[in-house]
Each structure stands twice: as C-alpha cells, then as structure tokens.
Amino acid sequence: MNFQNSKRHALLILGLGLLCLNTHAQTTPWPTKPVTVIVPFAAGGGTDIGTRIVAQRLSQLWGQSVVVDNRGGAGGNVGLELASRAKPDGYTLLTGNVGTQSINPTLYKKLSYNPDTAFTPIGLFAELPFVLAVTPTLPAKNVKELVALAKSRPGQLTYASSGNGGSPHLSAETFKIATGTHILHIPYRGGGPAMIDLISGNVDMIFVSVLETSAHIKAGKLRALAISSKSRVPALPDVPTLEEAGVTGAESGSWIGLLAPADTPKDIVEKISKDLQQVLAMPDVQQQLIAQGALAKGGTPAEFAQLIASDRKRYAKIILDNKLTVD
Numbered sequence: 001m002n003f004q005n006s007k008r009h010a011l012l013i014l015g016l017g018l019l020c021l022n023t024h025a026q027t028t029p030w031p032t033k034p035v036t037v038i039v040p041f042a043a044g045g046g047t048d049i050g051t052r053i054v055a056q057r058l059s060q061l062w063g064q065s066v067v068v069d070n071r072g073g074a075g076g077n078v079g080l081e082l083a084s085r086a087k088p089d090g091y092t093l094l095t096g097n098v099g100t101q102s103i104n105p106t107l108y109k110k111l112s113y114n115p116d117t118a119f120t121p122i123g124l125f126a127e128l129p130f131v132l133a134v135t136p137t138l139p140a141k142n143v144k145e146l147v148a149l150a151k152s153r154p155g156q157l158t159y160a161s162s163g164n165g166g167s168p169h170l171s172a173e174t175f176k177i178a179t180g181t182h183i184l185h186i187p188y189r190g191g192g193p194a195m196i197d198l199i200s201g202n203v204d205m206i207f208v209s210v211l212e213t214s215a216h217i218k219a220g221k222l223r224a225l226a227i228s229s230k231s232r233v234p235a236l237p238d239v240p241t242l243e244e245a246g247v248t249g250a251e252s253g254s255w256i257g258l259l260a261p262a263d264t265p266k267d268i269v270e271k272i273s274k275d276l277q278q279v280l281a282m283p284d285v286q287q288q289l290i291a292q293g294a295l296a297k298g299g300t301p302a303e304f305a306q307l308i309a310s311d312r313k314r315y316a317k318i319i320l321d322n323k324l325t326v327d
Helices: 003-027 046-062 074-084 098-107 143-152 167-179 191-200 210-218 266-280 283-291 301-322
Strands: 035-039 066-070 092-097 119-134 158-161 184-187 205-209 223-227 253-261
Touching (some): 035 046, 046 092, 046 191, 046 210, 046 253, 046 283, 074 119, 092 119, 098 167, 098 253, 098 301, 119 167, 119 266, 119 301, 143 223, 158 167, 158 191, 167 184, 167 253, 167 301, 205 210, 210 223, 253 266, 253 301, 266 283, 266 301
Parallel strands (some): 035 092
Antiparallel strands (some): 092 253, 119 223, 119 253
16 A cells, blocks of 8 residues: 555544544433532522422433532522532533522622623523512501501511522512612521521511412411512412502512533533423423412523523613612
8 A cells, every 4th residue: 555545544544533433422412420400599499499390300301310409698699609610511500590690790799700601591491470478467468558567667677588689689679669668678598598487477578489489378377468570370369469559660570590501512501401391391390380380481592591681681770770789
C-alpha cells in the first residue's frame, strides 16, 4: 500500500471512529442514575408540593429516583446558588417560581449568582393562584372587615410569608398598598413553617398558594377571604377574588417550573422538557394539582423563558415604584 492510500485509509478509519463516538453520544440513555431536584424552600410549601407530584411521575417515567432536596433560605437564593454551581449534566435540576426567577433579581441588590445567565429554563409545570387566608380566631369574616380591622389596629395585625422577597411577601405588600393598611411582616424559612404558625394562631394572615392551603381551609383550620388572581379557582369555588371583594390593583399569584444549570446539553434539556409535558398530560396528575388548587400548565423552554422575562419586568415596576425592600 503506497503512502497516499495509507493516508486515505487512516482518515477513513478516523472518520468512522468519530461517527461511532457521535452516534454513541446521541443514543446514550439519560438518566442512568438518580436525578436531584433542588427546591429552594422548606418542605410543605406550594413549590415543594407541586414539585413532588411531578417528580414522582418523572421517576416512574425514567426508571430512576428523582430526589427532592429542600434548600430554603434568603427568599430562595440559598437553593439557587447551590443549583447554579451544580454540574450541568441534567442530574441536578431546580424548581423555580415567580419569586426566585422574576422577583428576586430586582428585590435583592446583591446575589451570589447571575440571574441572567445562571440557569436554562426547561418548562413551566403549574400555575399557583394565591389565597388570602386568616386564622379562624381573627374577627374578620371578609376582606372588608379585615381592612377595617387593620386600619383600627395599625401595625398590630401580622402576616406570615415563606421568606423575605418571595411572591407571598410581595403579594401582601401590594395588598397593603392597595388598601392603605399597615400590617407587620413575619417572614419564615418556607411556606410549611409559616402555615404551622398561622394555624396555631401565632400570626393573623397570609397570602399563599391555594395548593398549600386548600386542605386546611376545607378542614376549618383556616378561613379563606379572597383569591388574589383574576378568576376564582375550582378548588375553592365559593371564595371571591380580591376584585370582587372590592380591592383593585392587588392581583398576584405564582407559577412553578423546572430549570437546569447553564450549559446543560441541549438534548438533555429537550428530553426533560418533552418528558415533563408527558407527565402534565396525565389526567391523574392534572387532577392532583387541581384538587389542591394548582393548575397544570406546560410549555416549551422558550415559552418558559419568555414568562420569566415578562414577569420580571412587571414585578420590577411594582418593586421600584413602591420602593419595596426585603428589610
């Protein structure tokens, strides 16, 4: 074999080898080990509950454990920092909500990660309408009575939240501005602990997802006064919206979705997104979410990225116009 033929032969073998490697990379199954989803709040809150419903079905679909890792603190920023530093291989994901992805970038002056570049959106999976709920011992049967009570006791009534800077915090502050009331903020390390103290009567009220309150409301442990979204929700059909109750300009709510660390391979992001949509199409998953006050809501990575951006712009105006802070 002459030199020219040997060279061609070597190039052919090299080309075939690279083709095999590329084909293997494209067909290598994922996941081949457990997947961790970081929830940046304590267990028991709406973001946590919704994540666990979806994670259980993804685990069944993938044949691998999907572990929910609660890392609460600093309005979700502790969990986001941890997720931003994870290896971008799809085995560590993040559940973000409107607070972590669209509110915190404006509310917090300093973040230990870059909110513009740290994460790759995968897909929305639920909308979380909010409810204004009070402890049953509070002498207010409706929103009008609550506003009158708060004005008669400025700074004496308290409201709980899942932490400084979260969407429940911002929702309550927006309500205060819309009603001209002064209600003291008591932040907790997640929705679960906040709910426990509210049920115990240690705080007076809360703005929180219907998902994490509907069971307590139906059991009589809490009293629902209003829904803060545009429309009433199937889980609490008799509860009026804030606008129906006479309060305008205080509409709020949340959503939850999956994200991955930046630079996670596109094919893995697309697979997770596709599988997430498959889970959300399951009637029992939809019913589980609806029964607890959430609404199954899917979409592409690009659509989720657009939602994050549009809500960030909307909430930035509210925060800056009203000079809201996490202090």
